[in-house]
Amino acid sequence: MSTALTNKERAHLKARAHALEPVVHVGNAGLTDTLMAEVDRALTAHELIKVKVGTDDRASRVAIGDDLCARTGATPVHRVGKVIILWRPRVE
Numbered sequence: 001m002s003t004a005l006t007n008k009e010r011a012h013l014k015a016r017a018h019a020l021e022p023v024v025h026v027g028n029a030g031l032t033d034t035l036m037a038e039v040d041r042a043l044t045a046h047e048l049i050k051v052k053v054g055t056d057d058r059a060s061r062v063a064i065g066d067d068l069c070a071r072t073g074a075t076p077v078h079r080v081g082k083v084i085i086l087w088r089p090r091v092e
Contacts, residue, residue, distance in 0.1 A: 003075045003089065013048060013077045017085045022052035031067055040072050043088040048077070051084045 005013070023042045026035060042049045051068065053061045065084045069076050077085040 005075060005077070005087075010077055013087050014085065017048055017050060017077065020048070020050050020085075022050040022083060024049065024051045026051065026053045026055075026064055028054070031064060031071070036068075036071055039068060039074075039086075043072060043074055043086065044090070047090050048085070048087045051086060053082050053084065055082075 023046070024035065024039050029035070039049070039051065051065075053064050055061055055064070061082060061084075062079070065076055065079060068074065068084070068086065072086070072088065074086040074088040077087050079085070
C-alpha cells in the first residue's frame with residue numbers, strides 16, 4: 001500500500017535522504033526473507049532509507065525496487081543508478 005507523493009513532498013524527502021548512506025544492500029541472492037525483514041526493520045526505525053542494488057542490469061534493478069515497494073508497503077521516492085530511496089510513514 002504505497003502512498004502517492006506530491007512533487008513538493010518528493011523533493012523534501014529527496015533532500016532529507018541526500019546525506020543518508022544505503023542501509024541495505026541487495027546482493028546476488030536477491031530479495032530473500034532475511035533481506036525483506038531487514039528492509040522492513042529499517043523502514044520502521046527510520047521511515048526513510050536508501051537501498052543499494054548490486055546488479056548491473058537496469059531492468060532487474062527496477063523490478064527489484066518495485067518488488068521491494070510492493071512487499072514492504074513503501075513508496076519509491078527516487079532512483080538513481082543502483083540506489084533506491086524508499087519512504088514509508090510511521091504508524092502512530
